[in-house]
Amino acid sequence: MGDMFRSEQMALCQMFIQPEAAYTSVSELGETGCVQFRDLNCTVNVFQRKFVTEVRRCDELERKIRYIETEIKKDGIALPDIQDDIPRAPNPREIIDLEAHLEKTETEMIELAQNEVNMKSNYLELTELRKVLENTQGFFSDQEVLNLDTSNRGGAGGDDAVVQHRGRLGFVAGVINRERVFGFERMLWRISRGNVFLKRSDLDEPLNDPATGHPIFKTVFVAFFQGEQLKNRIKKVCTGFHASLYPCPSSHVEREEMVKNVRTRLEDLKLVLSQTEDHRSRVLATVSKNLPSWSIMVKKMKAIYHTLNLFNMDVTKKCLIGECWVPTKDLHVVQKALSDGSAAVGSTIPSFLNVIDTHEQPPTFNRTNKFTRGFQNLIDAYGIASYRECNPALYTCITFPFLFAVMFGDLGHGLILLLFGAWMVLSENKLSRIKGGGEIWNIFFGGRYIILLMGLFSCYTGIIYNDIFSKSMNLFGTNWVNNYNTSTVLSNKHLQMSPNTSAQGVYPLGLDPIWQLADNKIIFLNSFKMKLSIIIGVLHMIFGVCMSVFNFVHFKRYSSILLEFVPQILFLMLLFGYMCFMMFFKWFKYNGFTSNQPETPGCAPSVLIMFINMMLFKNTPPLSGCKEYMFESQPQLQKAFVVIGLLCIPWMLLGKPLYIKMTRSKQVAHVKHNGELTGNMELAEGETPLPTGSTGNESAGGAHGHDDEPMSEIYIHQAIHTIEYVLSTISHTASYLRLWALSLAHAQLSEVLWNMVLSMGLKMPPYTGAIGLFIIFGAWCLFTLAILVMMEGLSAFLHTLRLHWVEFMSKFYEGLGYAFQPFSFKAIIDGEEEE
Amino acid sequence: MGAAVLPILFFTSLWAAVGIGGSIITPHGPQRQLIQCILMLTAGCCWLFWLCCYMAQMNPLIGPRLSRRAIQIIADSWNMPIKEG
Numbered sequence: 001m002g003d004m005f006r007s008e009q010m011a012l013c014q015m016f017i018q019p020e021a022a023y024t025s026v027s028e029l030g031e032t033g034c035v036q037f038r039d040l041n042c043t044v045n046v047f048q049r050k051f052v053t054e055v056r057r058c059d060e061l062e063r064k065i066r067y068i069e070t071e072i073k074k075d076g077i078a079l080p081d082i083q084d085d086i087p088r089a090p091n092p093r094e095i096i097d098l099e100a101h102l103e104k105t106e107t108e109m110i111e112l113a114q115n116e117v118n119m120k121s122n123y124l125e126l127t128e129l130r131k132v133l134e135n136t137q138g139f140f141s142d143q144e145v146l147n148l149d150t151s152n153r154g155g156a157g158g159d160d161a162v163v164q165h166r167g168r169l170g171f172v173a174g175v176i177n178r179e180r181v182f183g184f185e186r187m188l189w190r191i192s193r194g195n196v197f198l199k200r201s202d203l204d205e206p207l208n209d210p211a212t213g214h215p216i217f218k219t220v221f222v223a224f225f226q227g228e229q230l231k232n233r234i235k236k237v238c239t240g241f242h243a244s245l246y247p248c249p250s251s252h253v254e255r256e257e258m259v260k261n262v263r264t265r266l267e268d269l270k271l272v273l274s275q276t277e278d279h280r281s282r283v284l285a286t287v288s289k290n291l292p293s294w295s296i297m298v299k300k301m302k303a304i305y306h307t308l309n310l311f312n313m314d315v316t317k318k319c320l321i322g323e324c325w326v327p328t329k330d331l332h333v334v335q336k337a338l339s340d341g342s343a344a345v346g347s348t349i350p351s352f353l354n355v356i357d358t359h360e361q362p363p364t365f366n367r368t369n370k371f372t373r374g375f376q377n378l379i380d381a382y383g384i385a386s387y388r389e390c391n392p393a394l395y396t397c398i399t400f401p402f403l404f405a406v407m408f409g410d411l412g413h414g415l416i417l418l419l420f421g422a423w424m425v426l427s428e429n430k431l432s433r434i435k436g437g438g439e440i441w442n443i444f445f446g447g448r449y450i451i452l453l454m455g456l457f458s459c460y461t462g463i464i465y466n467d468i469f470s471k472s473m474n475l476f477g478t479n480w481v482n483n484y485n486t487s488t489v490l491s492n493k494h495l496q497m498s499p500n501t502s503a504q505g506v507y508p509l510g511l512d513p514i515w516q517l518a519d520n521k522i523i524f525l526n527s528f529k530m531k532l533s534i535i536i537g538v539l540h541m542i543f544g545v546c547m548s549v550f551n552f553v554h555f556k557r558y559s560s561i562l563l564e565f566v567p568q569i570l571f572l573m574l575l576f577g578y579m580c581f582m583m584f585f586k587w588f589k590y591n592g593f594t595s596n597q598p599e600t601p602g603c604a605p606s607v608l609i610m611f612i613n614m615m616l617f618k619n620t621p622p623l624s625g626c627k628e629y630m631f632e633s634q635p636q637l638q639k640a641f642v643v644i645g646l647l648c649i650p651w652m653l654l655g656k657p658l659y660i661k662m663t664r665s666k667q668v669a670h671v672k673h674n675g676e677l678t679g680n681m682e683l684a685e686g687e688t689p690l691p692t693g694s695t696g697n698e699s700a701g702g703a704h705g706h707d708d709e710p711m712s713e714i715y716i717h718q719a720i721h722t723i724e725y726v727l728s729t730i731s732h733t734a735s736y737l738r739l740w741a742l743s744l745a746h747a748q749l750s751e752v753l754w755n756m757v758l759s760m761g762l763k764m765p766p767y768t769g770a771i772g773l774f775i776i777f778g779a780w781c782l783f784t785l786a787i788l789v790m791m792e793g794l795s796a797f798l799h800t801l802r803l804h805w806v807e808f809m810s811k812f813y814e815g816l817g818y819a820f821q822p823f824s825f826k827a828i829i830d831g832e833e834e835e
Numbered sequence: 836m837g838a839a840v841l842p843i844l845f846f847t848s849l850w851a852a853v854g855i856g857g858s859i860i861t862p863h864g865p866q867r868q869l870i871q872c873i874l875m876l877t878a879g880c881c882w883l884f885w886l887c888c889y890m891a892q893m894n895p896l897i898g899p900r901l902s903r904r905a906i907q908i909i910a911d912s913w914n915m916p917i918k919e920g
Contacts, residue, residue, distance in 0.1 A: 004869055372869070394869070398876035406884070460881060464888050478913060480899060482906055485920035489906050497898030506892050508842035509885070517909070518899030528891040535887060584890065591894030601896035 025341025033824025120210035365820035383815025405457035414458030421452030500592030537736025544811030854878025
């Protein structure tokens with residue numbers, strides 16, 4: 001059978017790889033993405049595994065790459081995007097090169113950063129000094145005759161003492177943060193008991209702090225004092241308040257000279273700073289070209305070493321042993337990868353693959369292409385299929401869009417969905433490269449084929465429902481004629497057409513357009529859509545029950561076909577299949593043209609009432625002139641169906657447990673018999689019997705290991721299954737009525753939008769109405785897209801999903817498997833990009 | 836019975852062509868079974884849907900109830916003039 005019919009066959013393999021060839025072999029395997037390795041070192045601590053040092057090396061390289069990436073981002077250089085040319089994992093020589101490169105670049109970046117900080121603080125000091133010199137111009141202009149600068153004088157105590165003696169004022173000049181100025185002033189006042197005179201002037205532009213880069217407002221101050229002790233105290237206060245002091249000569253000439261000096265030094269420093277910036281940009285630009293490919297190479301390397309840590313070193317230390325799950329179809333690919341790996345290293349001893357038998361449940365692997373992946377994800381979201389169980393995703397490809405379309409049937413809205421889906425599919429190459437789209441976009445883009453198909457089917461059901469934005473199309477001419485004459489028409493506000501006189505033939509494609517103009521449209525549509533929903537629902541469920549046969553045949557549980565499938569299908573078909581038959585029969589039998597009274601529309605019985613009467617063995621007396629039943633022998637047939645259906649219930653309930661009990665007792669008897677023959681071996685009552693051929697198959701492949709369950713469990717299990725199934729036939733059949741309900745809601749919403757919004761715009765007077773129509777059309781479009789397409793679409797999607805998961809898949813699906821997660825570089829890199 | 840032979844024949848043969856004929860002529864390849872399954876399911880679902888709609892209108896039990904305005908509009912646009920009298 002095809003690929004998607006059931007999951008692929010998996011083989012458990014043992015790999016023997018030479019240690020020299022290990023790295024390259026695993027690299028080749030990662031490129032193919034076909035194997036899932038099992039951890040053979042579960043008991044070993046992560047830090048004690050064989051390749052821990054290599055993993056640490058990779059971590060170190062990753063750290064360096066991350067650092068360089070942040071620096072590149074800070075400078076705003078764009079990293080190139082490599083989509084097509086993904087590099088392979090690096091070989092040992094390339095690793096050493098890579099390490100050297102990254103080391104060099106990192107140290108260079110750190111050095112440059114450090115130098116920059118140093119130079120910036122230097123720059124700041126010089127700038128502050130210049131500001132001090134410029135701003136204190138005013139303070140000293142009247143004092144300059146007195147040569148006051150104490151800080152420039154040598155520090156010889158004698159001089160100061162002389163100054164002090166003479167009672168001169170000394171001063172210190174500096175710069176302080178503006179917010180600290182008042183505290184500073186208060187402190188100076190306190191320590192000097194008011195003997196310090198502070199003059200300050202605010203700087204207009206903020207200066208940049210070298211460490212953080214934030215602009216800070218500062219103030220220039222000059223503090224005048226008398227005496228040596230006060231000077232020391234002032235200096236201590238300045239240090240406390242983080243004020244920077246600068247030597248400021250008081251004589252005008254010296255100050256001018258100093259200012260010129262400082263200016264030239266500032267210019268030089270600016271030049272050096274800009275050159276450093278340029279150098280840094282150049283270094284980063286050269287690195288940025290290779291950085292993405294280096295990053296991928298390091299990721300691959302790390303993944304390889306993590307995988308190698310899962311391997312076991314054999315006793316003779318001659319080779320590495322690994323265990324893995326491989327799809328049977330891909331065994332040759334794996335062989336080739338292993339031989340490529342050995343060849344790359346030039347190893348003479350080849351690595352080989354050994355398939356081993358196992359009773360463990362293998363992982364479930366469904367090979368999907370870009371079309372089927374979306375549908376497979378929908379099914380997997382409910383539960384991963386058990387190993388080699390039938391895969392519902394194959395049928396979901398069509399039944400999902402179809403059931404959606406039954407609920408969404410509108411040609412206009414379907415066209416919108418179709419166009420959206422088609423745009424995404426046609427430009428999928430371009431759109432798949434978008435990385436930062438967000439989760440909602442990823443969901444829509446991932447489901448592009450689903451949306452395309454939903455749109456296609458919605459267009460079809462829209463044509464059949466004859467509904468395009470709540471209007472009908474008249475393609476073939478209506479088949480209802482008006483037989484009333486002018487006077488009748490003019491004298492009655494409403495006229496009902498009678499089917500026996502007015503109906504002439506059937507509209508060939510879909511619903512007759514006259515119903516859109518009729519007041520009692522909903523009455524007719526309800527009957528049609530309800531019957532349609534039940535017919536579709538019963539067919540879908542019968543399909544689901546039949547799927548279980550394929551599972552029974554594959555897992556060789558032939559007894560279950562007779563004990564589970566037959567009663568289930570009989571129950572479903574005899575009761576609900578019969579109801580569908582009644583619906584079809586009613587469509588045929590009762591018409592308006594007949595002269596036979598019981599066949600006229602007035603006598604048509606309700607299918608629901610007939611069904612209820614059938615189940616309860618009741619009778620409803622018919623109207624006069626009408627017959628109770630639709631055909632002869634209907635009452636007998638119905639009774640027979642109900643009796644058989646009721647018999648199916650104990651069949652389902654007891655059939656399988658009794659069979660298991662019989663086979664078990666036969667087994668024990670068989671073994672006991674053997675025991676007596678071979679001598680005095682006494683087998684205890686509850687001893688596990690040796691597996692014989694027939695019962696061994698019971699547990700093969702499936703998740704039911706009946707050999708070890710006690711009988712009471714089996715009875716309870718089966719009782720639950722039976723009750724669940726019987727009740728679900730009724731509840732799920734009724735549940736399919738949501739197909740009717742949602743399509744009614746959609747049609748009504750569409751009509752409301754037309755009547756209340758767009759038709760108002762069309763009824764407006766001309767000229768002003770043109771502008772009004774323009775605005776109203778915009779509102780109509782907005783509501784159509786937001787409410788009818790988005791909201792109703794999501795709602796119908798959800799209900800269809802529920803119908804599949806609960807009503808369809810509960811009839812046959814187990815869903816107890818685990819997914820196949822191969823070691824694949826592509827998956828690792830894509831997964832990391834999403835984060 | 837309001838049913839006519841031609842539409843039934845036409846649509847049944849159309850979906851049979853899509854489902855059965857299409858399945859036969861799909862080119863051999865890795866996706867052949869998937870495409871066959873899709874074609875058959877599509878044909879089955881779409882034919883059933885059309886059939887239910889057709890059969891529901893074959894022998895209608897009620898007729899449309901039109902307002903006076905609607906009858907007048909139909910008489911004009913759909914070329915169904917009202918009888919004199």
